[in-house]
Amino acid sequence: MMLINFSNQIAAGPKNISKNFIEQCLIHKANERFFFIIPDIDDFSMYNDTHSIKFLRVNRIANYFGGAGVAIFVNLFLIPKLLKEYEFRTILAFGNFLLPKFSGTKVVLLHHPYIVDDELFNSVSKLKKLSETIKRLAFRYTVKNVSKIVVQSTYMKNAFVKHYPHEACKVEIIHNPISSAFIGAFSGREANYRKNDTFKLIYVSRFYPHKNHSFLIDVARELSNRKANVTISVTLDLNILGVKDFLNTVEKENLPIINIFELPQAELVRHYSEHNAVIFPSESETFGNPLVEALFFGLPAVVPRKLYTESILGDCGVYYESNDIDSCIQSILKIQNNRDLYLSYSAMSLAHSSLYPNPKTWFDCYYSLLDGNFHEQR
Known part of the structure; x- marks a missing residue:
């Protein structure tokens, strides 16, 4: 069984790629089971348990400190609790951080630019910089703790390697997919x-x-x-x-x-x-x-x-x-x-x-990475 943490995927872009992943799991033909942690918001309300997929919803608090509190709860309490109750072979987290200890494959998607973009980091207020410094520290621990870091572009891979040259072997590029809603919609400009x-x-x-x-x-x-x-x-x-x-x-x-x-x-x-x-x-x-x-x-x-x-x-x-x-x-x-x-x-x-990939090709890349058979996109 694979544990997938999407609990903090509430911004428009992260939310859409998370939904793409879930929808691909729903039609996935392999003999695989998935356990999703998702935010309890309307955009994910249509998803219900199936014979191979289980959903656990986490309440969201509509402010920054509430979001940080949820991330702490999920990483330090909820995931460790689930690891004791279920036999997971892999963990995938969309959302920059994966802190629990786990002996199986651990993959995290880095999609917060402040973590590796120094120009952006240095442009913010002192209060914002404090919060981003905490995120950088949590990510630094994540890098040491996981099997692979996924980024979405060559730019992000280069930025990651600049900060973590000794961890370059851990980073992989998987470009985001085009939404299934857009496929076939183009009719000429x-x-x-x-x-x-x-x-x-x-x-x-x-x-x-x-x-x-x-x-x-x-x-x-x-x-x-x-x-x-x-x-x-x-x-x-x-x-x-x-x-x-x-x-x-x-x-x-x-x-x-x-x-x-x-x-x-x-x-x-x-x-x-x-x-x-x-x-x-x-x-x-x-x-x-x-x-x-x-x-x-x-x-x-x-x-x-x-x-x-x-x-x-x-x-x-x-x-x-x-x-x-x-x-x-x-x-x-x-x-x-x-x-x-x-x-x-x-x-x-x-x-x-x-x-750039369609949703199926993109999902197959993640599935192969979690299975240890991935070859990076170029």
Whole structure:
């Protein structure tokens, strides 16, 4: 039996890949049993026990300290208790930390950029840095305790090896999959390109400091000053701290930013189909799921030139200099005003999407790793 800890997977990206994993387990044909620890939230409410899968739900507390408390409870009390009650041969944790002692295979997914991104770590407040230091210490113990560390990109592997050169043999790359909701949804970009219509950008992301939504305010102001026929859609949950202030600024200044709210994957299909390009100003990512989603929809991606964007997009990104408003505006306008260039980037995006796995291939990589038979993606 495999023990899978998804108890802290509540942010949009981690939640979606966790659900991908569960759904693949539900159709998995091998003679394997799975025991999942999942958060007790609506997004996981549809999952019930089967003959080969058991779910244990853990209550979530809606603040940082509550989340830390849950992580401590799961790692120091719940998992050790389960290890005494069940015979597990492997443990997989999506969520950076795996602290209990265990003689079988232990695999953890690192998807918190602050743990290995020193520039991002050093940019935060003293209080935030204290909390991130504690996470770094917990991760340092995790590295010593586990069999393998999974990262989602070459950028993250390099960052890990920089911090843990003596543990380089433990790190493996498994790229995130495209959601099953997106497979087969692309129908061609040429019909959607209209030089004289509004050019619609979309930023699919929750509102966290490193996601850099404030940069969009500056870009939107300049677009308005230039009377550019461009809009930027964002996917923001009004309950997240800072979102209402952001949207109040948008409304007060009448900026071309439209909130379409946080949406499930199935609904995002329509929005990707209706937009002309993706914009993604995030300061740091362990992967960047919306970038790969853009590729599958043949959407050009307007992004800062950073190691994580170059790792995911290669030559098909529409790059601008990080946090440079004029550079970003120029990148947007050059694909808005040049149909052939736009379609060229669109074609490159679609071709580049072939580098990333579908859910089954991705799940098979994890299963092989847990079985000791994995060969790293390149």
